[in-house]
Amino acid sequence: MTEVSPAARGTRSADQVPGMVTGWAGWVSFAGIMMILLGIFQAIEGLVAIFNSDYYLVGTSGLVLSMDFTTWGWLHLGIGVIAVAAGFGLLAGNTAARVVAVVFAGVSAIANLTFIAAFPLWATVIITIDIIVIYAVVVHGRELRN
Numbered sequence: 001m002t003e004v005s006p007a008a009r010g011t012r013s014a015d016q017v018p019g020m021v022t023g024w025a026g027w028v029s030f031a032g033i034m035m036i037l038l039g040i041f042q043a044i045e046g047l048v049a050i051f052n053s054d055y056y057l058v059g060t061s062g063l064v065l066s067m068d069f070t071t072w073g074w075l076h077l078g079i080g081v082i083a084v085a086a087g088f089g090l091l092a093g094n095t096a097a098r099v100v101a102v103v104f105a106g107v108s109a110i111a112n113l114t115f116i117a118a119f120p121l122w123a124t125v126i127i128t129i130d131i132i133v134i135y136a137v138v139v140h141g142r143e144l145r146n
Contacts, residue, residue: 049073
């Protein structure tokens, strides 16, 4: 059987009809919620590093980038605050929040990649969430646009 395109059936995809929302809008909402959760995780990780640098299993010499855990803590805390704001912006359909979400999910993934020796399971989970967020926002982010 031959495949019939949406145009031939008289239907249109979300790319062809402005304002049409598909089931993928749920993935963008998921990305917004994940950005909020990611930001909270990052902030917790940052606060732990700031207030209890002995918590992590690896000394600073075992990290990819050699810096103390207090510096890493402030970096993660900053990423967390911005990620929470971007998550709420995504849920509101803000275009600028889409850009911020992709940039900060990428920065978060890179930061956690360099932090992986200190806490491998946590960093791997955060990197995975970052990748899912980037995919959902880039491919279907415009479906929540105001």
